[in-house]
Amino acid sequence: MTAPTPTAPGLTPAPQTQPFAAEIIANVARVLVGKEDVTRLALAAILAGGHVLLEDAPGTGKTVLARALAASLGLDFRRVQFTPDLLPSDVTGVSVFRPATGTFEFVPGPIFTGILLADEINRATPKTQSALLEAMGEGQVSESGVTHRLPQPFVVIATQNPVEHEGTYRLPEAQLDRFLLRLSVGYPSLEQEVEMLARLQERHPLQDLRAVAAPADLLAAQAQVQQVTVSSDVRRYLAALAARSRQHPQVTLGGGPRASLALQGVAQALAWTQGRTFVTPDDVQQAAPGVLAHRLSLGIEARMQGLSAADVVREVLAAEPVPVEKGPGERDMGERGTGERGPSERNTAEVRGA
Template sequence: MTQTLTPTTSAPAPTPDFARAVLENVARVLVGKEAVTRLALAGVLAGGHVLLEDAPGTGKTMLARALAVSLGLDFQRVQFTPDLLPGDVTGVSVFRPQSGTFEFVPGPVFTGVLLADEINRATPRTQSALLEAMGEGQVTESGVTRPLPAPFVVIATQNPIENEGTYRLPEAQLDRFLLRLSVGYPTHEEEVRMLARLQTQHPIATLGAVTTPAALLDA
């Protein structure tokens, strides 16, 4: 059962303090990405979705994961490929012979943060499965409309360099994104700091939440 969160009645924490705690937590994982992290968090606070457009290996996926963990949101990742179907994202109704009825099996879109990895590699039909979810916060399947949890954020990635086997995002899809950001490669000094952090394990493995979904809605 999907639980819809509503803002709490208690006084919310000041937004600058809220943002500072999240940014400092994400910086434990991402080195030298304070500017793009700040913009991505601003998009989330504005209730929008974020498109990260950059070459592989720049930390796009890690930024999405670190934000989701820091905000205390559930996280789902979908690798968009040409054979991905709309139902693989939104969910499908499955017939249960024992009861003789159809049961809806939610897809990965029913989460707090959905990472649409390499979104431009899926067909336009599958890309369009996100239009209703991103625009209205709901999914309609077999004539039944189901609300998504709140907050709900889509962070999509795409590689702007390689165009073979990709499908350009239409304007209707791009319009659903509030921000289109580039992460960028680290400097030499930042790479050295990254290697030092990775001596034992990846920092994302020990990263914890610094806030809650309800506090995010308040902010």
């Protein structure tokens, strides 16, 4: 890993003990003001080996976040602007006939990179959107019966405008489920926007952003994340959250087993970024909104009432008992939901082993 970049005044990330994560978050904060929490979650998804969907209004910094993460991690970066006339082969690649040799040669598409920015993914047709499914799920591309492995690490960061914007196509559930997290960058506060204007008055700092890690560092970090301990109580807790999302009366499709795996992976990554070797319920709760909300399909009644998937996730978190310490050497499920959990319970919920 390269030496950390000095942090500019006012850009120090949230306190943590994991140098790798601290360097990445601080580096991204040089170009994306006041979005350290979003950066931490996006980084956690990458550390967990997953893909990220950024959904927000135009101009909120979605593309900047993707480019800054790629630059900070030292990964190759390519951007594909998704449009209605984009073909699947424009993304994955195509076989071209070479008259000189009389054979077909595969010409890789932009998907053969470290981080692929699928910009405004919901403006492409479902056929083109689906071209990403194999790459995101299997890390490979099949063309003319031949399988081509993608470079590792490989991450898709897709952006989309809200579906009510004109000229967009709704992402199918199968593709939404391939994204480990769905995040919203959000608008900056007044002070953050003023600071942004000052920084961008001349040269954009993104042009000078340098890597603070290498691809090999990321692969090593991903291996360490997989070793973070998840106790039996915490594992049961996160599985219960996914199950409760399926049982919610306003939900027609809840989080499945892939959601449970995603929740565990992101929770492990969040624990690792904070220098811990074990997952706490707080890690699970921090990961749950980004992991579960985009995997829920609400019924007509819920939509008529103005209920959102994020509201359902909050209800699920509040209703599911949290693992707490019962006594020395014993652990049990608490009787209260997350909304009533105090700091002392959070401390005792740090289960170090199964």
